[in-house]
Amino acid sequence: MQKIPHTYQTLYSELAQRSLDAAFTSEFNVNGRFITAEVRGRRYWYFDLPDDEGGKKRTYVGPVDDAQITKRVENFKDLKADIRERRKLVSTLVREAYLPRPEGKTGDIVQALAEAGFFRLRGVLVGTVAYQCYPAVLGVRLSSTSMVTGDADFAQFHSISVAVDDKMPPVLETLKAVDTTFREIPHQADGRFTTQFTSRSGYKVEFLTPNTGSDEYGGRPAPMPALGGASAQPLRFLDFLVHQPIRAVLLHGAGVPVNIPSAERFAIHKLIVASRRRTDNDGTAKSRKDRAQAATIMEAMIEQRQTADLADAFIEANDRGPAWKEAIRKSMDQIEDDTRVRILTALAGGIRKLERDPAEFGIGEAANITSG
Template sequence: MKSIGHIYQTLYSELAQRSLDARFASDFPSDGRFVPVTVKDRKYWYFDRPAGDGSSKQDRSYVGPADDEEITKRVEAFKDLKADVRERRKIVSTLIREAYLPRPDKTAGDIVQALSDAGLFRLRGVLVGTVAYQAYSAMLGVRLENTAMLTGDADFAQFHSISAAVGDQLPPVLDVLRSVDGTFREVPHMNDGRLSTQFVSRSGYKVEFLTPNRGSDDNAGGPAPMPALGGAAAQPLRFLDFLIYQPERAVLLHGAGVPILVPAPERFAIHKLIVGSRRRTDGDGTAKSAKDRLQALTLMNAMIELRHKEDLADAYMEAWSRGPAWRDAISSSLRSYDDDERVGLQRSLSEGVQALGAKPADYGFRDDGDHS
């Protein structure tokens, strides 16, 4: 596994900070522009942005008179922000072309950008799944396995407690998605057709919203209404609370850089071990299981090489302590790896457990580092 150069890691850090600053500083979407309009010898500011219907039309909104100093200050600040957008685009391009870091496909990038602009991550939504996995190369400063990055969907998660408590909500999610692709439609949930957790485009691209289910699998069937998600419900899933606890900030290498929240990489890796052994074998479950386990293996090896062994072991210990179903799932996935890969992972995890002051035997390891 090859690390990217220090100069590119520094560039990524700069991009992350500037993207976050821009998200907080901008009251207006970066795809628009302020235009002066003179009416009866007095100049006013308006804001134009693409209509979103695929045409060349512009949606125009009134801002205020140009002789209002506070309004004009905001216009000038926006000019600086637009210049920063160009600079950030150059950084993104450099990281992709020269550091060979992955970027999402255009559809995924545009969807994440649209939901970010709408406020999803401000409302503590978390990008999960393979699109999130693509962000870890830049976060960790290594080139991860490309074959584990192919996907035809984008998944987002939010705790129901957060969705109910924030007192704010996205614009209608379907409208946000249709600003990217006008063919997006709601998919009525099979257990309650009044609610939708999934949205799909004519080309088959799927967007799904998820939320943790901390009960039994029997309670995961029905959709959960989510007050903050602009009319979308979410599919409850077990183990998801572990994944999205204390997410981390990152930047998706798309456009000028999209500030996002993703699971901590150690939680993502251990979660993939768990779900990789629990996929149903019908449909494409087997293929998804293989990809889950490949992502887990690749990410764990990267963290071990980067000397984040204790972080990985800490997440492992938390999951192991959750109960027999968690332990069985982890052990099953570890057994699926080749002997050399499995032994190396188990030895490193055992060493990490020991470094944290715990007994490896309490977490399924023998003295030689293998699972008992």
């Protein structure tokens, strides 16, 4: 894999910081003030803005123990918008560093939802659009063949959607501002709820949430108070993916600040879902794409000496139970032999450093890995 020159990694870090600062500034009127409040034993920042009737509108900002958010609260009056300069940074990173830029409509949709507050409300961008962020995050160029998509997936924990005590504007209106042909798709299990939206061209936007209960809830839409009238489709294994997401920037426009899964969780989750894809319609093709994305990210992390993080996520997923372990094994068995050997050999070393036995996870010595 080809590493991204340090100069461009530094430019990306600068863009990330400035994009986050600008997004924070644009959302909060200088006539308002920040306050803290305790919710379920944890303190959060809120922004109070006086309204025309003598009352106030309260907006959720984020946890007080998030150092970056608290720093921006403290420096609020000094933050300036610099859209033109950030556009130049994005253009440089795309043209000179060959970092991926999303297709225009995808970028517009993510930006619209970002400006509507989705990521401020601790939502997470998942799927292939999130994958497009990892080259800059990992500092290596990843295969572009796994970056093509015709949809965008967004996730949020139901508990967070309830706890933040804030909500986005209506999602359908937000999407229609990008493409007037967007419409709701009534949920098959209960037509009163919508988890998916589609445009006339077939572009699909879907909202997801972890299903941490029994499988019977997987088919029912989950009402999400923070999502502007949208519900979310509960999915098994999603809680592992969106736990402790990281901040990144989608290279669109002047840079769109987003939350994405950590690279190691994204890779391991892709192994799990790849083995559970249905074989009808395009399930087989999606399974291949899942495995390709997982293998590419794992090799990139190994090359960048981030094996310990990868091994830690691998151990956590396997320790979740037999179904998780079997799903990971099935997908690993279908990865090309040479690639699989490199990954498993590195994982074995990482697992040992974490004082666990690779044999617990079906990983033998490097010479025997190919037989698995």
